[in-house]
Amino acid sequence: MKKVTVHVTLKEGILDPQGQTIETSLHSLGFTEVEEVRTGKTIELLLNDQDNVEARVQAMCTKLLANPVIEDYQLHVEEALQS
Amino acid sequence: MKFAVVVFPGSNCDRDMYHAVREVLQEEADLVWHESGNLQDYDAILLPGGFSYGDYLRSGAVAAVSDIMDQVKRQAAQGKPVLGVCNGFQVLLESGLLPGAMLPNEKLAFMCHQETLKVANNRTMFTTEYNQGETVQFPIAHGEGNYYCDDKTKAKLEANDQIVFTYQNNPNGSTGAIAGIVNEQGNVLGMMPHPERASEAIIGSADGIRLFQSLVKNWREAHVVNV
Numbered sequence: 001m002k003k004v005t006v007h008v009t010l011k012e013g014i015l016d017p018q019g020q021t022i023e024t025s026l027h028s029l030g031f032t033e034v035e036e037v038r039t040g041k042t043i044e045l046l047l048n049d050q051d052n053v054e055a056r057v058q059a060m061c062t063k064l065l066a067n068p069v070i071e072d073y074q075l076h077v078e079e080a081l082q083s
Numbered sequence: 084m085k086f087a088v089v090v091f092p093g094s095n096c097d098r099d100m101y102h103a104v105r106e107v108l109q110e111e112a113d114l115v116w117h118e119s120g121n122l123q124d125y126d127a128i129l130l131p132g133g134f135s136y137g138d139y140l141r142s143g144a145v146a147a148v149s150d151i152m153d154q155v156k157r158q159a160a161q162g163k164p165v166l167g168v169c170n171g172f173q174v175l176l177e178s179g180l181l182p183g184a185m186l187p188n189e190k191l192a193f194m195c196h197q198e199t200l201k202v203a204n205n206r207t208m209f210t211t212e213y214n215q216g217e218t219v220q221f222p223i224a225h226g227e228g229n230y231y232c233d234d235k236t237k238a239k240l241e242a243n244d245q246i247v248f249t250y251q252n253n254p255n256g257s258t259g260a261i262a263g264i265v266n267e268q269g270n271v272l273g274m275m276p277h278p279e280r281a282s283e284a285i286i287g288s289a290d291g292i293r294l295f296q297s298l299v300k301n302w303r304e305a306h307v308v309n310v
Contacts, residue, residue, distance in 0.1 A: 014231065015256070017191050064148055067141055067177065069184035070231055 001080035009040035087125035096132035130171030143173030172273035183232035189256025219290035221276035230257035
């Protein structure tokens with residue numbers, strides 16, 4: 001089994017009002033060193049073993065998991081721990 | 084003229100759309116469940132508002148890859164009118180039938196109130212019953228109605244006259260205050276404000292019914308002899 005973690009974030013330059021709100025809140029808590037907050041989402045997939053895991057997940061990202069107009073994504077593939 | 088109102092799990096303006104077409108416009112309409120419909124039998128396709136698939140992942144993303152959207156794409160390619168309102172607009176964007184994407188409203192709040200729109204193009208099959216530049220009152224009801232497209236896409240929309248409605252007081256931060264756009268062919272319209280909820284004076288505005296009347300009139304002129 002492979003575990004693939006997909007991180008989806010808003011593209012650079014796209015306004016992230018949620019991130020800005022969190023930033024303001026962190027500042028009001030005294031964390032004035034925070035320069036920027038960007039939010040995103042994490043999608044974890046468990047896949048049965050096959051050769052082209054990365055290519056398949058890339059296809060999932062372009063077809064559904066991310067919207068290329070506004071979002072970037074990164075993949076991280078690792079061996080899943082058997083439980 | 085026969086309208087299909089496509090219903091997804093989580094659609095919630097399907098009945099409003101159906102009511103506007105049947106009771107106010109006095110045309111034929113069916114509620115078409117996304118798994119069982121054949122859209123070939125209809126003259127126009129309406130994608131209603133709501134929260135298809137709970138807005139999971141991104142608004143409209145899951146409905147955009149459902150089987151019925153393959154039919155919508157085929158029918159749209161043949162020139163059939165397609166109108167997506169609110170969540171229907173989000174589905175059209177996610178499916179690639181219209182350019183751009185939706186972001187959360189600039190101020191993050193869900194907004195539900197009447198907005199003043201400007202008719203930016205009255206030469207589409209959806210808007211001939213309006214005057215160019217006329218202002219109209221339509222309700223909005225969305226959390227993700229902040230239309231985004233890059234500068235290149237915006238320039239193309241402007242050059243092709245694809246911007247059909249704009250907000251007078253841009254409530255959600257949309258690029259160019261865009262409230263509704265058509266595809267290059269002019270037969271697919273997506274808009275966040277709700278014309279079907281502005282179809283009778285008793286519910287606050289009757290400005291929206293003229294959008295449906297435009298469609299019927301233009302369809303009759305193209306398809307029915309001696310009207």
